[in-house]
Amino acid sequence: NIVYLNGEFLSIEDAKVPVMDRGFLFGDGVYEVIPVYSRRPFRLGQHLQRLQASLDGIGLANPKTQQEWTQIIYRMIEQADYADQSLYLQITRGVDSRRNHAFPAVVRPTIFMMGEDLSTSSPEQREQGVAAVTAADIRWLRCDLKTTSLLANCLLRQMSVAAGCIETVLLRDGFLSEGSASNIFVVNDGMLLAPIKNHLMLPGITYDVVLELAAQHGLRSEVRDVREEEVRSADELWLTSSTREVLPIVTLDGKSIGKGVPGPVFANMYAWYQEFKATVMRA
Numbered sequence: 379n380i381v382y383l384n385g386e387f388l389s390i391e392d393a394k395v396p397v398m399d400r401g402f403l404f405g406d407g408v409y410e411v412i413p414v415y416s417r418r419p420f421r422l423g424q425h426l427q428r429l430q431a432s433l434d435g436i437g438l439a440n441p442k443t444q445q446e447w448t449q450i451i452y453r454m455i456e457q458a459d460y461a462d463q464s465l466y467l468q469i470t471r472g473v474d475s476r477r478n479h480a481f482p483a484v485v486r487p488t489i490f491m492m493g494e495d496l497s498t499s500s501p502e503q504r505e506q507g508v509a510a511v512t513a514a515d516i517r518w519l520r521c522d523l524k525t526t527s528l529l530a531n532c533l534l535r536q537m538s539v540a541a542g543c544i545e546t547v548l549l550r551d552g553f554l555s556e557g558s559a560s561n562i563f564v565v566n567d568g569m570l571l572a573p574i575k576n577h578l579m580l581p582g583i584t585y586d587v588v589l590e591l592a593a594q595h596g597l598r599s600e601v602r603d604v605r606e607e608e609v610r611s612a613d614e615l616w617l618t619s620s621t622r623e624v625l626p627i628v629t630l631d632g633k634s635i636g637k638g639v640p641g642p643v644f645a646n647m648y649a650w651y652q653e654f655k656a657t658v659m660r661a
């Protein structure tokens with residue numbers, strides 16, 4: 379499988395980054411994960427816009443124009459082994475001669491891209507739902523930036539693995555923030571609830587799609603602070619992300635959510651999502 383590193387297309391074995399790269403030493407970088415269906419990137423404009431916001435947030439100049447990114451991404455997709463893939467793109471603040479927290483005087487960012495097999499969700503996960511645990515959100519206060527400093531997310535995600543679950547739902551001061559690698563939605567009495575996009579969560583591209591689809595199809599939704607009790611007593615709980623799309627969480631900390639099976643609102647949203655994807659991909 380071919381990867382992109384600093385202007386070159388290489389085999390993954392040949393792609394090497396110096397140990398003095400600030401991505402390696404400090405986790406000083408940002409990234410995006412773009413789903414590709416039938417060799418077409420989904421919501422590319424929105425992903426590139428969020429990439430720009432992340433770069434702005436860490437004070438790193440965008441090394442490429444929108445057109446250049448689009449060109450490289452299409453070249454990656456053409457060469458990929460799979461028609462459906464998850465395209466990973468990361469930019470770090472590059473290599474310095476010394477290990478120094480302060481930025482280098484001259485920054486030459488390291489740009490890396492790879493494609494991985496897109497394994498969205500399995501039919502079993504959609505039909506039976508998945509289990510999750512909750513944990514206190516121990517992350518920093520700029521969760522809106524998609525940075526490669528993901529240690530807290532890794533530790534939190536591992537808690538769900540240890541519990542035999544697939545996601546950790548994060549709570550901060552009694553309110554829902556998001557999942558360790560997903561956004562979280564609540565359905566209560568036919569109303570879709572989503573936390574407000576702010577510095578405590580990543581503005582998910584899938585989150586936006588779900589809210590747009592709700593509006594289009596007349597599903598009532600409210601974007602506001604969501605209390606922990608509302609999560610625990612939800613009729614339905616979903617996770618969303620570019621790679622997993624929409625998935626129903628039916629067990630939280632070992633207790634059933636709603637009836638303990640995927641709900642009717644999820645079934646609708648899943649169908650709307652697939653229909654929307656097909657329409658976009660046909661266009």
Ligand code: PMP
Pocket residue numbers: 411531556557558559560561579580581582583584585618619620621
């Ligand atoms: N929150 C976090 C912390 C994530 O890592 C992700 C997935 N990368 C998301 C939310 C979902 O974002 P998106 O829908 O853009 O994949």
